[in-house]
Amino acid sequence: MxxxxxxxxxxxxxxxxxxxxxxxxxxxxxxxxxxxxxxTLAVVGxxxxxxxxxxxxxxxxxxxxxxxxxxxxxxxxxxxxxxxxLVTLPxxxxxxxxGNDISMxxxxxxxxxxxxxxxxxQIGEAVMLHQGKSKREALEVATEMLRLVGIPAPEKRVHExxxxxxxxxxxxxxxxxxxxxxxxxxxxxxxxxALDVTIQAQILDLMRKLQQEIGMSILFITHNLGVVAEMADxxxxxxGGRVVEEGDVVEIFKAPRHPYTMGLLxxxxxxGDAAHVPGQPKQRLEAIxxxxxxxxxxxxxxxxEPRCKFAIEACSExxxxxxxxxxxxxxxxxxxxxxxxxxxxVNA
Amino acid sequence: xxxxVITTDPxxxxxxxxxxxxxxxxxxxxxxxxxxxxxxxxPIRGGLFxxxxxxxxxxxxxxxxxxxxxVVGLVGxxxxxxxxxxxxILRLIEPTGGQVIFNGTxxxxxxxxxxxxxxxxxxxxxxxxxASLNPRMTVADIIGEAMQIHNLHPGxxxxxxxxxxxSKVGLRPEHMRRYPHxxxxxxxxxxxxxxxxxxxxxxxxxxxxxxxxDVSIQAQVxxxxxxxxxxxxxxxxxxxxxxxxxxxICDRIIVMxxxxxxxxxxxxxxxxxxxxxxxxxxxxxxxxxxxxxKRQRIILEGDIPSPINPPSGCVFRTRCRYAIDDCAxxxxxxxxxxxxxxxxxxxxxxx
Numbered sequence: 001m002x003x004x005x006x007x008x009x010x011x012x013x014x015x016x017x018x019x020x021x022x023x024x025x026x027x028x029x030x031x032x033x034x035x036x037x038x039x040t041l042a043v044v045g046x047x048x049x050x051x052x053x054x055x056x057x058x059x060x061x062x063x064x065x066x067x068x069x070x071x072x073x074x075x076x077x078x079x080x081x082x083x084x085x086l087v088t089l090p091x092x093x094x095x096x097x098x099g100n101d102i103s104m105x106x107x108x109x110x111x112x113x114x115x116x117x118x119x120x121x122q123i124g125e126a127v128m129l130h131q132g133k134s135k136r137e138a139l140e141v142a143t144e145m146l147r148l149v150g151i152p153a154p155e156k157r158v159h160e161x162x163x164x165x166x167x168x169x170x171x172x173x174x175x176x177x178x179x180x181x182x183x184x185x186x187x188x189x190x191x192x193x194a195l196d197v198t199i200q201a202q203i204l205d206l207m208r209k210l211q212q213e214i215g216m217s218i219l220f221i222t223h224n225l226g227v228v229a230e231m232a233d234x235x236x237x238x239x240g241g242r243v244v245e246e247g248d249v250v251e252i253f254k255a256p257r258h259p260y261t262m263g264l265l266x267x268x269x270x271x272g273d274a275a276h277v278p279g280q281p282k283q284r285l286e287a288i289x290x291x292x293x294x295x296x297x298x299x300x301x302x303x304x305e306p307r308c309k310f311a312i313e314a315c316s317e318x319x320x321x322x323x324x325x326x327x328x329x330x331x332x333x334x335x336x337x338x339x340x341x342x343x344x345x346v347n348a
Numbered sequence: 349x350x351x352x353v354i355t356t357d358p359x360x361x362x363x364x365x366x367x368x369x370x371x372x373x374x375x376x377x378x379x380x381x382x383x384x385x386x387x388x389x390x391p392i393r394g395g396l397f398x399x400x401x402x403x404x405x406x407x408x409x410x411x412x413x414x415x416x417x418x419v420v421g422l423v424g425x426x427x428x429x430x431x432x433x434x435x436x437i438l439r440l441i442e443p444t445g446g447q448v449i450f451n452g453t454x455x456x457x458x459x460x461x462x463x464x465x466x467x468x469x470x471x472x473x474x475x476x477x478x479a480s481l482n483p484r485m486t487v488a489d490i491i492g493e494a495m496q497i498h499n500l501h502p503g504x505x506x507x508x509x510x511x512x513x514x515s516k517v518g519l520r521p522e523h524m525r526r527y528p529h530x531x532x533x534x535x536x537x538x539x540x541x542x543x544x545x546x547x548x549x550x551x552x553x554x555x556x557x558x559x560x561x562d563v564s565i566q567a568q569v570x571x572x573x574x575x576x577x578x579x580x581x582x583x584x585x586x587x588x589x590x591x592x593x594x595x596x597i598c599d600r601i602i603v604m605x606x607x608x609x610x611x612x613x614x615x616x617x618x619x620x621x622x623x624x625x626x627x628x629x630x631x632x633x634x635x636x637x638x639x640x641x642k643r644q645r646i647i648l649e650g651d652i653p654s655p656i657n658p659p660s661g662c663v664f665r666t667r668c669r670y671a672i673d674d675c676a677x678x679x680x681x682x683x684x685x686x687x688x689x690x691x692x693x694x695x696x697x698x699x
Contacts (some may be wrong), residue, residue: 073407137595142633167426168652196425196589198648201479201633205647223563249639267567268637269592282574287567307564 010034011086014072016057025295029241040218042232100130103178104289105189113162120158121179145176168199189221240303247329257331258306263288351413381414386446390435406432408607420582421594424604427652463503470543475556477536481528513542534565551583606663613689623691626664637674670698
């Protein structure tokens with residue numbers, strides 16, 4: 001799917017802090033990753049990991065104050081082929097990028113649509129703004145987009161209001177809106193979390209199909225590892241505002257090199273293989289102990305150290321750097337080599 | 349706590365009580381809860397005199413049994429009626445029709461005062477740990493409230509009991525003086541569990557107890573529920589939309605769609621050998637956390653129909669890839685197709 005590995009977006013050392021009454025919350029603290037053309041990158045993390053703040057920083061939608069991008073750069077190559085640093089771009093230019101080069105779909109399809117405008121008006125708005133089309137032309141584009149995302153009778157539906165549609169239908173409208181200007185990058189922030197599994201399957205299927213047709217890159221933010229396995233080419237795992245592991249999707253699932261990723265993979269129930277057999281003791285999930293860290297009181301060393309079963313003294317001394325474990329796979333764990341050895345022994 | 353029997357009789361099929369599954373089980377199950385033809389309609393009022401112009405048929409003719417000490421999953425998507433069924437069973441909302449027989453007594457016929465004694469036996473754990481705890485009450489007040497109402501553990505004993513419950517759910521006794529906002533989502537859900545256990549119930553409805561929690565916390569709470577269930581011999585109706593979570597904890601699973609039961613089967617049987625097209629689609633829709641598996645999934649067309657005007661005959665037929673003309677004619681009966689395995693589908697030539 002990748003086009004000669006050309007980098008579309010590169011985030012380097014991004015720092016986004018929130019200045020609250022209780023202190024500075026370093027929601028994103030030195031995050032670095034990139035997305036190639038046509039690629040799907042999944043950013044995985046729990047609440048407070050900084051994954052949503054990262055995506056809002058790319059869109060420059062961080063509420064200022066209290067939030068502020070304190071450091072780092074976000075290099076993006078738009079449709080015009082010019083690389084720009086989105087952190088320092090003037091707001092007027094940023095506005096031309098939003099919805100045109102980069103668009104976003106959100107978790108809550110109900111709250112992210114305007115209830116007093118028809119879906120046609122809302123899809124057409126970006127088309128009129130960015131492509132200078134007339135109202136009538138924009139309505140035609142909106143109808144076409146609704147047809148593309150599989151909404152039946154789009155000529156009729158385009159005049160309806162969000163409340164007349166179901167949750168899955170609204171999420172399709174959100175996708176239609178996001179894709180109406182053929183963006184180079186689509187940021188999907190938990191787009192299926194609020195939906196039922198059968199509707200989730202429809203939406204994921206649709207996103208994959210549209211990506212092949214349009215050739216855009218997708219930054220997929222989620223906490224659902226099943227969705228990651230299904231959608232992603234590469235995975236970035238975040239914890240406590242930092243990237244703790246990054247790698248190819250197959251590598252991450254087969255040979256994780258960070259204890260948090262391992263814990264996450266072990267703690268999810270897998271359909272089928274674990275179902276309880278009557279008369280036998282039930283299987284148990286392997287849980288990660290403790291709680292998600294308070295972003296105001298992050299430990300001095302590795303943010304995962306208090307919950308980590310592999311933690312040693314050195315872990316609490318300093319934040320570990322990212323280690324290159326080979327093949328584009330990186331881990332922020334000082335003991336990563338031991339995991340690799342252990343795996344070799346298991347395999348042997 | 350010993351493994352209890354799979355009671356599979358869906359209520360109206362009395363012969364099914366003597367199935368081989370029951371006979372082969374290690375102990376004879378005693379039925380604790382029997383739900384017969386449960387209905388819950390929400391009236392829609394309209395017009396000049398607010399007359400009833402229609403009904404939202406949230407739960408329509410649902411029957412099943414729970415053996416003592418059994419953990420049964422109630423699974424379905426939003427709009428399937430699973431939460432409404434759970435609440436109607438506890439009479440937190442009044443059922444429109446049908447029976448709920450708890451320990452031999454039809455509790456739907458009891459007065460409010462009579463019902464109080466049964467409430468001690470039947471408790472609920474709510475989905476949202478943020479909305480279900482009163483922010484103005486301390487943890488001790490929250491857990492102690494039900495004990496006060498039921499006059500259990502009076503005086504100093506009550507605080508001891510609260511401390512004991514807190515340790516049981518993995519919190520510290522000194523937490524009892526704190527307020528809900530001082531806790532994380534997972535800890536709040538533990539408080540909700542302690543509250544449900546405060547009056548020593550024998551039956552608990554767990555209404556999506558882990559759906560609102562972070563992934564790494566979900567496993568903790570699932571394991572805690574599993575430990576407590578085994579230690580206290582609880583009978584649990586575990587409501588969820590995620591089949592993968594329930595199969596870990598449940599002996600049997602009931603699948604609902606649009607207010608009706610589609611299929612009932614032992615957990616493993618349901619997962620490996622689904623007999624109803626809806627269960628098949630539900631299993632196939634769940635994403636598999638393995639990037640090397642690329643499977644052909646069944647994509648259901650469209651959305652769940654309106655419960656105000658459900659399709660005639662089988663309610664699933666409008667989205668079913670196996671639907672034939674006969675499916676529109678009668679509501680399919682829940683019938684036994686294997687040991688302890690029931691389905692509401694007229695077609696036997698599929699799956």
